[in-house]
Amino acid sequence: MPKLHFKYDIDGDDFTRAGEASSKLKQSLKQLGLSPALIRRASIAMYEGEINMVAHADGGVIDVDIDTVAITIVMKDTGKGIEDIAAAMKEGFSTASDEVRQMGFGAGMGLPNMKKHSDYMKVDSTVGVGTTVTMKISIVGE
Amino acid sequence: MTIGEIAKLTNAKVLTGEDLLSKEVLTACGADLMSDVLAYIRNQSVLITGLTNAQTVRTSEMMDIVCIVIVRGKQPAPGMVELAAESGIAVLSTGYSMYTTCGILHNNGLSGGERVIA
Ligand SMILES: Nc1ncnc2c1ncn2[C@@H]1O[C@H](COP(=O)(O)OP(=O)(O)O)[C@@H](O)[C@H]1O
Ligand SMILES: [Mg+2]
Numbered sequence: 613m614p615k616l617h618f619k620y621d622i623d624g625d626d627f628t629r630a631g632e633a634s635s636k637l638k639q640s641l642k643q644l645g646l647s648p649a650l651i652r653r654a655s656i657a658m659y660e661g662e663i664n665m666v667a668h669a670d671g672g673v674i675d676v677d678i679d680t681v682a683i684t685i686v687m688k689d690t691g692k693g694i695e696d697i698a699a700a701m702k703e704g705f706s707t708a709s710d711e712v713r714q715m716g717f718g719a720g721m722g723l724p725n726m727k728k729h730s731d732y733m734k735v736d737s738t739v740g741v742g743t744t745v746t747m748k749i750s751i752v753g754e
Numbered sequence: 755m756t757i758g759e760i761a762k763l764t765n766a767k768v769l770t771g772e773d774l775l776s777k778e779v780l781t782a783c784g785a786d787l788m789s790d791v792l793a794y795i796r797n798q799s800v801l802i803t804g805l806t807n808a809q810t811v812r813t814s815e816m817m818d819i820v821c822i823v824i825v826r827g828k829q830p831a832p833g834m835v836e837l838a839a840e841s842g843i844a845v846l847s848t849g850y851s852m853y854t855t856c857g858i859l860h861n862n863g864l865s866g867g868e869r870v871i872a
Binding site (some may be wrong): 719 | 786790792806813816818822
């Protein structure tokens with residue numbers, strides 16, 4: 613498989629459009645003929661992250677690189693940042709607004725779910741500067 | 755069970771996905787919280803829900819859910835049905851409550867397909 617790169621701009625103002633990028637990536641992964649289980653893991657992980665970029669930040673950019681070894685997803689925003697990353701990673705921790713909850717999110721399961729579905733995950737965040745989440749989903753062994 | 759049979763059993767209107775009615779589905783789940791669907795659902799192909807926005811469709815798409823059953827005759831948010839049509843997901847609307855809809859489908863052999871959480 614050749615090396616592939618996808619770039620998605622995430623609009624932070626329109627919650628109804630959150631998930632468009634994950635939907636596009638999922639279509640691309642299907643075209644590559646990757647296994648349904650692998651595609652689903654990558655899709656869920658990116659979708660949770662994309663929702664977070666809209667729900668907790670002001671949107672941003674997602675870069676996806678695919679090679680023979682892994683799918684690497686880098687989600688970068690310039691939002692308010694995360695004060696305590698260890699706390700945010702805990703199941704049930706959420707600072708989601710009522711609006712986000714009305715959309716069916718804000719159970720504090722997103723970051724734990726991203727960790728569960730990826731083989732490697734790193735959260736870099738500085739309050740007032742922004743957050744970058746990097747996830748790798750291994751293709752080897754598929 | 756087929757999507758068409760789900761529509762018939764729950765006396766539901768088909769809002770989109772006429773072409774999917776003969777599709778066979780094996781398991782279902784009921785949820786209003788998309789966070790739960792994303793975190794806990796495994797191979798379910800039908801989502802019974804009272805949440806009717808674009809994220810209901812996107813979440814379903816990520817989870818490979820092929821049919822959304824809207825309960826209590828709730829009005830879908832603008833654009834929801836169109837998005838589902840684009841994504842190849844059927845949307846049904848039933849007048850029954852969440853509890854009754856799940857009960858009818860379960861009684862007729864559509865299981866939850868889950869492992870019990872201890
Ligand atoms: N991109 C982000 N920018 C700022 N804060 C974030 C971001 N992603 C997550 N968070 C913080 O981490 C918390 C937990 O996130 P998550 O596990 O996805 O749960 P939820 O989105 O349901 O609140 C959020 O409530 C928020 O406080
Ligand atoms: Mg989240």
